[in-house]
Amino acid sequence: MQTIEISDKLYKEILAHKQGQESISKVIERNFKPEKSQLENDINKLDAEIRASRKSKKYTSAQVKKELGL
Secondary structure (H helix, E strand, C coil): CCCCCCCHHHHHHHHHCCCCCCCHHHHHHHHHCCCHHHHHHHHHHHHHHHHHHHHCCCCCHHHHHHHHCC
């Protein structure tokens, strides 16, 4: 683990973000680590849409033309 020097102001800000007995390194990790959960949510939404489209009823081009009045 590396040691870094930060200003008192930044240190106090990090302490303000602590939750319970959480370590400072966890606070920094939580606040500055890329949002994997958001990316995972987007992937899961897209996956659900793909699965739903596969389950949906398939129409032939003739049926589509008929419904559109072409």
